[in-house]
Amino acid sequence: MLELGEVSIYLDHNATTPVHPAAADAVAETLRSQFGNASSVHAYGQAAKAALDDARGSVAALVGGEPSEIVFTSGGTEADNLAIRGGAEAAPAERRHLIASAIEHEAVLHTLKALAARGWRTTLLPVDSRGVVDPAELERALTPETALVSVMHANNEIGTLQPIAELARVAHAGGVRFHVDAVQSAGKVPLDVRALGVDLLSVSGHKFNGPKGAGALWLRRGARVVATMTGGRQERNRRAGTENVPAIVGLGVAARVAKEQLESTAEGCRALRDRLEAGILDRVPGTVVNGAPDARVPNTTSIGFDGVEAEALLIALDLEGIAVSTGSACSSGTLEPSHVLRAMGFPPRRVQSSIRFSVGLGNTGAEIDHVLGVLPEIVSRLRALAGTGAGARA
Ligand SMILES: Cc1ncc(COP(=O)(O)O)c(C=O)c1O
Known part of the structure; x- marks a missing residue:
């Protein structure tokens, strides 16, 4: 201690x-009483699956999406990796260019760097002295080879919010998918994936009073990613591995409280x-x-x-x-x-x-x-x- x-x-x-007391209680209670594997057919498994479904609904509500569009991850870093690596890999083979802002979190910047080492071309968009990306810069950076654009909603160091809806419009006009790292805005400002017009959005439970080790990627229906974690068929084949049910339950409670309050x-x-x-x-x-x-x-x-x-x-x-x-x-x-x-x-x-x-x-x-x-x-x-x-x- x-x-x-x-x-x-x-x-x-x-x-x-x-951790919010209600989320901490839910984690503790789930650890004690819900040890089932959510993929099991029997009652233990079904109870765990019901707990996951409940959390999925709460996270979906926090971002304005549908429960089926939520993929649980281990946090913001994994959600960003799944969006970028998985989104890049799902793009047509001739699209080998990625764009992000220069002020992204390392979870995005280092992922781009890793992909650059494997032959991807990357562009970092500049920001002005207020820390804001100009949509005209994105327009200039887009090419027919661009596979994905990733710009954060709120910056972790200065808190500045980006004009995401406008940036997503520019990306879509170029036929390119848009990912937003909303790890620092979830629970602080209203989130509505439809109004933002984005294709993928990352959140992390421990940034809004949930436990560590649980986050989510919201994935617009029809927006495909290639799984970065391969194995079982969990999360509709989008993220393999037995779900961390207690942490995800805590994430769900934190999401519900964050939205309500x-x-x-x-x-x-x-x-x-x-x-x-x-x-x-x-x-x-x-x-x-x-x-x-x-x-x-x-x-x-x-x-x-x-x-x-x-x-x-x-x-x-x-x-x-x-x-x-x-x-x-x-x-x-x-x-x-x-x-x-x-x-x-x-x-x-x-x-x-x-x-x-x-x-x-x-x-x-x-x-x-x-x-x-x-x-x-x-x-x-x-x-x-x-x-x-x-x-x-x-
Ligand atoms: C903007 C942003 N993205 C991603 C992350 C990574 O999230 P996590 O700590 O859940 O992996 C952070 C954490 O500081 C962050 O601030």
Whole structure:
């Protein structure tokens, strides 16, 4: 059990979220009482299958699709892989070109890289200084050989939302299928696959208060993917392997709660995020918000602290019991400067001084006020140590 000090404030909900009590109860109850294999014909199997069907309905409702269009996966990474590798392989043989945005999560970028090593041509679309893809850039990048376009809905580091419906229209006009990584938007903004007009959409349970190890790919009826996991006939031949029934049940409960409480969750998060963001800009000189302030998920803000090493600030905040991030959980461990902020055209100084705050379930106004209380002093101390002055440029 993690020993936390007196203060313990978790502001890293884009990395992962605490499991909602209703989802945790459902996982525990299913682990205890539902050990059947959902492919078995007998009553045990049928009970497990019914539990999966129930979860399938809840996930479908969250994204605005049909239950039969949901393929359960082990999470967002696998959903992205199935969409891209499976979608690429299902495309006609002459289509050997893939397009994604430059600010995708590694689950997409590294998948494209792996396919490029096997002969696929890939194009990364640039973003503007707000972190937004221009549909005209997609139009220019499309070729008769393009097999698939993949652009994320909300960015994990800055929260910026992309004009997905417009981008999907452009892709379709070129006869190309469109995948959206909605891992960071599910549960934060309304999702409607029909209104977005996409063909494939990825979600991950642990980003909206479900357990880890369960996610889903929504696949428009008729949109074919070649299975990346081969074996049994589970998930209508689209993802082999005995389903992780307890985790999927938890995913289903989290999806149901997320949909039912979407508006109040978004409102609550926005109020906390805006209070934090305004407070930082007001109390800490030399700070600036990264990304489009108008088109963002309501829980995220990325802030540059002029003259401060983000890693040092992250560690100083951690010592105060406050958990934040320098970007995506994967790249923050590697000291790799954020590819997202670099793609937005920011100079290295700003890229290396940016911190992501992401709020969610359990956060309170008192926690935000506590952070605002300690942050100015920590930032001045780090600036003094680095000899960069107290945001003199602000
Ligand atoms: C935008 C985005 N896509 C994909 C993933 C990967 O999801 P998972 O952790 O469920 O594999 C993440 C996780 O950080 C993400 O933020």
